[in-house]
Amino acid sequence: MxxxxxxxxxxxxxxxxxxxxxxxxxxxxxxxxxxxxxxxxxxxxxxxxxxxxxxxxxxxxxxxxxxxxxxxxxxxxxxxxxxxxxxxSRFTESWDNASTVTLDGTDYRIEIENVSDPSEATLVELRNDTAILQNDPNADNETVTRDGERYVVVNDSTLVPAEEYFPANETRTIAEGDSFSYNNESVTVAAVESSGVTIEWFAAEExxxxxxxxxxxxxxxxxxxxxxxxxxxxxxxxxxxxxxxxxxxxxxxxxxxxxxxxxxxxxxxxxxxxxxxxxxxxxx
Known part of the structure; x- marks a missing residue:
């Protein structure tokens, strides 16, 4: 059961x-x-x-x-x-004060006045003295120093003061709102500060x-x-x-x-x- x-x-x-x-x-x-x-x-x-x-x-x-x-x-x-x-799209790039930037194939040093609110920056050409000497068949490839002065030896014997031989450094001044060509782009100075320069440009971006x-x-x-x-x-x-x-x-x-x-x-x-x-x- x-x-x-x-x-x-x-x-x-x-x-x-x-x-x-x-x-x-x-x-x-x-x-x-x-x-x-x-x-x-x-x-x-x-x-x-x-x-x-x-x-x-x-x-x-x-x-x-x-x-x-x-x-x-x-x-x-x-x-x-x-x-x-x-x-x-907006792109930006910063150039620090005392840094180097290349424009149109020329190297420049960024120089900004030491003030609280700078309005512009100066681009000072970094002259390639060695290349200039090498391209001059009448000058030695190196400068010499005599009594603390720097000279270029021309035609094997003539001493020409360096400041007379070399061209003056090119300078360019840029301020906020200035536009110029840089790396195949049309750029504008967006800001100038004591620490550096900011540039901006607009281009297509995926x-x-x-x-x-x-x-x-x-x-x-x-x-x-x-x-x-x-x-x-x-x-x-x-x-x-x-x-x-x-x-x-x-x-x-x-x-x-x-x-x-x-x-x-x-x-x-x-x-x-x-x-x-x-x-x-x-x-x-």
Missing amino acids: QRRAAIISVVFFLVIGAGAYSLIATASTPAVSFENPEYSLAQGDEFSVPDSDQAFNVSSITEEEESGGHGGGTTLVRSGEITYVNES KTITVDNEANVTVGGQQYLAYFPDGETLVLTQNYNSYEAQVHSIEEFHLFENGLWGVVIVAFTTVVLLAGMAFMPSRY
Whole structure:
């Protein structure tokens, strides 16, 4: 009688456990999807956004496996990059006081007057005396010093004072707002300070926007939710309500699924215990 009751109970729990497991096995995990998103893009696609005449390009879409560590398995991580060209990016360069800068093939030393609020800087040519001597067939390649004075030896014997032989150092004065050519760019003096000079210029520059999965991204002043349904597609949408509702449904599904796994575990554990107890030898 005891064994018969145990067998009935075993069958009962087997049916419950099998039913719960069949629900788990046949259920499909819901995934986020959007109907008519603002953009559904592949790598290489070009697009524009409202209120902006800027062209954007999906330069890359990547899908990589990342290890969870400590035996946690791997996770697919999707991301991408959007690039665009800013035609008027601002570039700056600083020239420290007493440093050297090359303009039009000539080296200059930056000299700024030691005052609290300088208004200009002087560029003093760094004359290449050695090159001048080497280019003069009538002069020795090195200067000589006599009685503390520096001379150039010309025609093997004539001593010409260096300050007379060499041309005067060229000087240039620059102030805030002045423009000139530098490294094939038209630059403007943005600031003159006691510590140095800052120049600026504007030119085209390619910029990159990093896009993470299920994260906000701002493109052309517009904010979108970025979603990668697969390793080849980038979806940009502003339908946040739909996304939040779908995420909530997925969380409820996993909660229900975990509950079913609990039923399976309890049911089959009970079956094992009942079966063991039913066939234990009687003491009488």
